[in-house]
Amino acid sequence: xxxxLGLKLQAGxxxxxxxxxxxxxxxxxxxxxxxxxxxxxxxxxxxxWIILRDAFMSExxxxxxxxxxxxxxxxxxxxxxxxxxALLEAxxxxxxxx
Numbered sequence: 001x002x003x004x005l006g007l008k009l010q011a012g013x014x015x016x017x018x019x020x021x022x023x024x025x026x027x028x029x030x031x032x033x034x035x036x037x038x039x040x041x042x043x044x045x046x047x048x049w050i051i052l053r054d055a056f057m058s059e060x061x062x063x064x065x066x067x068x069x070x071x072x073x074x075x076x077x078x079x080x081x082x083x084x085x086a087l088l089e090a091x092x093x094x095x096x097x098x
Contacts, residue, residue: 005029020068023061027095030056054097065092 034049065088072085 020064023056023064027053027056027061057092057096062092062096065089 030049030053034046034053037043037046037049069085069089072081076082076085
């Protein structure tokens with residue numbers, strides 16, 4: 001999905017495309033593009049961005065985010081990390097299409 005939009009990792013970055021940071025960046029990019037479409041009163045384009053975001057969330061980001069959150073919950077006793085793992089899971093869950 002990244003390459004379809006002409007996106008690539010920044011020079012010097014070596015994370016795989018399914019790295020949680022890359023996936024969150026992509027979700028932010030698509031959400032910002034949707035916002036710009038709405039701002040420009042381009043409802044058709046905004047709906048295309050929504051469809052793209054929903055597919056990405058369901059097919060990619062949710063599995064990665066939930067896996068990271070579960071791993072942190074199982075392996076960490078650090079309250080700060082546990083809070084952010086729960087926040088990640090809740091945020092992604094709330095963004096999934098119904």
